Amino acid sequence: MKKAIGLGLLVAILFTIFVLLQDYLGASAFYMAAIAMAMFAVLGPFGDYLKTAIAILIGVVVALAGMIVLATKMPLPPDNLLFVALVSGVSLFLLVIVSTTGMRIDAMFLGWAGYLAAVFGTYTTDTPAMATVALPAAVGVSVSLLLGLFMSLLVIKIAMAVNQ
Amino acid sequence: MLKRSRFRNAVILLTAMMLIVAPVAGTYGQNTGSGIIQDNELVISQLGDNGQIESIQVLNNLNIAGGGISTVEDGKNYSVTSVRNLYSTQKIGQKENSLTVKTTGTAEDLYYLADIDKKEIPGIKMPVNVQIDYFLNDQKVNPSSIYGKSGRLKIVCSLENTTGVEQEIEYQDSNGNLVKKQATVFTPYVVSLSGWEFDNRKFSNIKAPGVAGESPEGVLVNVQGITQVSWSVPLVPPKYPAKQYTILEADGKNMELPSFKIAVIPIVPTTAEIDNIPTIHESFLKLYDGFDQIQNGVGAREKDATLLFGLGAVKDGAEKLSSGLGSLVDKMKTIKFGIANPSFNAATYDADKGVDANGNTPGLRDAVGLLKAGVEERALPAYKLQIMILGMLEQSIGSSGGEVQEPGGNTSIMNDLAYLKSQVAAPQQKIISDNIEPKLNRLAGNLKAFGDGGNIVTASGSMPFPASVKALEEGSNSTLAALNKVDGGLAMIELGMGPVDKNGKPVKVMMNGQPGTILYALAYMQESIDGQLVPGITQLQEGAGKLSTGAGTAKEAISGGLETFESVPAIVSVLEENASKADTFLGKPEGATGTVAYIFQTPEVSKEANAMKYGLGALAVVLVLLIALGRPPKQAFEAPVEHA
Numbered sequence: 038m039k040k041a042i043g044l045g046l047l048v049a050i051l052f053t054i055f056v057l058l059q060d061y062l063g064a065s066a067f068y069m070a071a072i073a074m075a076m077f078a079v080l081g082p083f084g085d086y087l088k089t090a091i092a093i094l095i096g097v098v099v100a101l102a103g104m105i106v107l108a109t110k111m112p113l114p115p116d117n118l119l120f121v122a123l124v125s126g127v128s129l130f131l132l133v134i135v136s137t138t139g140m141r142i143d144a145m146f147l148g149w150a151g152y153l154a155a156v157f158g159t160y161t162t163d164t165p166a167m168a169t170v171a172l173p174a175a176v177g178v179s180v181s182l183l184l185g186l187f188m189s190l191l192v193i194k195i196a197m198a199v200n201q
Numbered sequence: 202m203l204k205r206s207r208f209r210n211a212v213i214l215l216t217a218m219m220l221i222v223a224p225v226a227g228t229y230g231q232n233t234g235s236g237i238i239q240d241n242e243l244v245i246s247q248l249g250d251n252g253q254i255e256s257i258q259v260l261n262n263l264n265i266a267g268g269g270i271s272t273v274e275d276g277k278n279y280s281v282t283s284v285r286n287l288y289s290t291q292k293i294g295q296k297e298n299s300l301t302v303k304t305t306g307t308a309e310d311l312y313y314l315a316d317i318d319k320k321e322i323p324g325i326k327m328p329v330n331v332q333i334d335y336f337l338n339d340q341k342v343n344p345s346s347i348y349g350k351s352g353r354l355k356i357v358c359s360l361e362n363t364t365g366v367e368q369e370i371e372y373q374d375s376n377g378n379l380v381k382k383q384a385t386v387f388t389p390y391v392v393s394l395s396g397w398e399f400d401n402r403k404f405s406n407i408k409a410p411g412v413a414g415e416s417p418e419g420v421l422v423n424v425q426g427i428t429q430v431s432w433s434v435p436l437v438p439p440k441y442p443a444k445q446y447t448i449l450e451a452d453g454k455n456m457e458l459p460s461f462k463i464a465v466i467p468i469v470p471t472t473a474e475i476d477n478i479p480t481i482h483e484s485f486l487k488l489y490d491g492f493d494q495i496q497n498g499v500g501a502r503e504k505d506a507t508l509l510f511g512l513g514a515v516k517d518g519a520e521k522l523s524s525g526l527g528s529l530v531d532k533m534k535t536i537k538f539g540i541a542n543p544s545f546n547a548a549t550y551d552a553d554k555g556v557d558a559n560g561n562t563p564g565l566r567d568a569v570g571l572l573k574a575g576v577e578e579r580a581l582p583a584y585k586l587q588i589m590i591l592g593m594l595e596q597s598i599g600s601s602g603g604e605v606q607e608p609g610g611n612t613s614i615m616n617d618l619a620y621l622k623s624q625v626a627a628p629q630q631k632i633i634s635d636n637i638e639p640k641l642n643r644l645a646g647n648l649k650a651f652g653d654g655g656n657i658v659t660a661s662g663s664m665p666f667p668a669s670v671k672a673l674e675e676g677s678n679s680t681l682a683a684l685n686k687v688d689g690g691l692a693m694i695e696l697g698m699g700p701v702d703k704n705g706k707p708v709k710v711m712m713n714g715q716p717g718t719i720l721y722a723l724a725y726m727q728e729s730i731d732g733q734l735v736p737g738i739t740q741l742q743e744g745a746g747k748l749s750t751g752a753g754t755a756k757e758a759i760s761g762g763l764e765t766f767e768s769v770p771a772i773v774s775v776l777e778e779n780a781s782k783a784d785t786f787l788g789k790p791e792g793a794t795g796t797v798a799y800i801f802q803t804p805e806v807s808k809e810a811n812a813m814k815y816g817l818g819a820l821a822v823v824l825v826l827l828i829a830l831g832r833p834p835k836q837a838f839e840a841p842v843e844h845a
Contacts, residue, residue, distance in 0.1 A: 061812060061815055062819050083834065084833060085831070086827050086830070086832070087824070087827040087828055087831045087832050090823070090824060090827050110285065112286065112287060112289055112290065113288055116288060117288070169805065172813065173812065173813045176812075176813050176816040176817055176820065177812070177816055179816075179820055180816045180819050180820055180823075183820060183823045184819070184823060186823075186827070186831075187827060187831075190827070190830060190831050
């Protein structure tokens with residue numbers, strides 16, 4: 038019990054620190070870190086967290102590229118649903134193709150979805166602002182997801198150490 | 202079964218296609234209007250950290266009313282690096298001087314965004330220059346260096362309307378004459394700095410002061426912890442200066458600033474302000490007329506029926522009066538000397554020559570004095586002496602009758618004759634009685650009459666004798682009394698005339714605060730006229746001259762103001778014309794109407810850049826940690842060895 042309490046406190050403190058420092062790191066939507074933690078707890082102590090991290094980054098990069106294409110080359114909202122659908126389809130197609138190289142598809146999808154969740158609202162309401170927020174948002178989402186992933190690794194490692 | 206399924210699928214697909222294509226086909230078939238194009242431009246200029254324009258984008262809206270246009274050629278005054286259609290799929294082509302876009306042939310709204318080539322930017326002259334300066338604790342800084350700092354922030358936004366050109370304007374003045382005037386006329390622009398937001402957690406003591414004639418005051422509104430500041434700056438000469446500025450001051454801590462927007466629109470601002478210009482114009486006209494009348498009333502020295510003419514005449518009259526008084530004083534002095542010559546010495550007067558020993562002639566009073574002296578000192582004593590001698594003669598003769606005494610030295614002739622008569626014979630007595638005694642009696646009687654008056658006996662008989670010595674004496678006494686009166690009167694006259702000093706000037710004699718003598722009064726009057734009246738009139742003339750000059754100056758000034766008022770409608774008309782001509786930046790299709798607005802955006806001062814750096818740093822750290830800790834152990838994935 039004591040060990041569980043200790044582990045819980047450690048995770049809580051780490052997450053609290055992350056939430057407090059999120060603005061300085063440009064991390065947006067800190068709760069995405071919690072989603073990442075939840076999703077990758079299943080990797081277990083022997084999972085390839087590095088590969089998963091790279092997959093997340095790939096997902097973010099594909100989403101970023103897709104948003105850049107939408108914002109700069111395609112017709113703008115509101116009457117551009119077809120083009121959004123096309124870009125989304127192409128992005129997912131690419132991710133599926135990349136997954137054949139061994140990258141975790143769930144991680145790539147998480148990265149892709151996380152980035153879209155961060156910027157799609159800005160894209161539809163204030164498209165010109167995409168010029169200034171696209172890249173910082175990509176960094177912020179990546180930081181949130183990877184920190185969440187790292188915290189889940191820590192949790193696993195500590196749990197393993199505790200249970201041994 | 203498969204064939205039925207495929208056929209069914211084909212029918213469904215065809216039906217769906219028809220449903221999609223039919224409205225589009227129908228749309229392509231329409232050709233409803235004459236194709237009027239409205240070209241609306243929004244020129245978005247991004248200001249950099251150094252305050253210069255970093256990039257210009259033109260958001261262009263082509264509103265095609267009615268159909269019948271298949272290709273639109275929009276103007277292109279500057280080279281563009283990219284053009285993209287924002288909301289539709291028509292491709293926008295670039296030619297050397299135009300942008301072409303194919304339309305659907307129906308009424309539609311096209312939006313495209315053009316990026317101006319950065320090489321063109323330094324050569325582009327914006328209609329309004331926007332210069333933003335940032336100051337932190339009175340030191341000029343770049344906006345990027347403000348992030349995270351604390352202190353007194355000051356933002357000065359300088360705005361200048363650069364569209365002024367010399368132009369000839371025509372208008373009718375108050376007399377109905379056509380006037381042509383060179384004036385610098387601008388295209389009117391109104392600059393709106395609105396929605397500048399300041400987080401009250403980071404900024405306090407926010408002020409947006411104004412300076413009359415230079416800088417408008419900002420409007421501050423506090424809404425839910427955000428202070429919004431707005432200015433409206435009309436750059437519309439002559440009513441507003443072509444160059445103005447806005448100031449914002451605040452105390453900031455750990456500062457961040459969003460990107461502020463500055464909108465510039467060509468427009469002649471219409472307000473609900475009551476137009477007092479016609480009333481003021483009319484008042485100015487009346488004021489001008491009033492000053493004109495003053496100036497005409499003051500007039501000139503040679504202009505009849507004017508103030509200066511009258512003052513000149515009064516001054517001339519006063520000078521003549523003074524001159525006349527001077528002559529009068531001289532004549533009065535002559536009269537005075539005629540009355541009494543102060544140099545005359547009666548003691549040395551020579552009656553034969555008529556002058557005294559020094560050659561001075563006597564005045565009237567002097568002559569009266571001489572006459573009085575003559576009567577008093579000579580005539581009257583002479584008359585007394587004569588009366589005495591006549592009495593003695595009368596006494597010597599004596600009278601008949603009385604006691605006869607023996608003749609001696611004191612006896613009278615008649616006594617002696619009576620004694621003689623008593624001594625002589627009768628014939629001698631008869632001769633004495635008949636001849637000598639009557640003759641002696643007559644002589645005595647005549648002597649008495651000569652002395653005291655009465656009748657004298659002559660050969661022809663007795664007659665009154667008025668010219669007796671006594672009568673003469675009485676006459677002289679009367680003459681003397683009269684001469685005394687004359688002398689007295691002349692003395693009063695002389696006194697009234699007043700004395701003069703050795704220089705011939707009247708001596709000052711005052712009585713009860715007034716001049717006491719005629720000569721002094723005349724001199725006093727002359728002095729008053731020369732010393733006060735004439736100089737006073739001269740000053741009146743000078744003052745009237747200044748009044749006229751002032752009225753003329755006022756007229757000139759009012760005339761300038763009237764010109765301004767009278768030219769206002771012409772200037773407003775030119776302003777409106779210029780505003781309507783300012784309808785494009787990049788260019789517009791031939792025959793199209795257009796509007797243009799400008800937005801200047803300031804650089805954002807925020808944490809994003811720094812946060813991105815730290816975020817990338819954190820990413821790198823996490824990746825390194827994952828490389829170190831996040832890779833699976835190799836033995837866990839080794840495949841079990843197959844035992845043969």
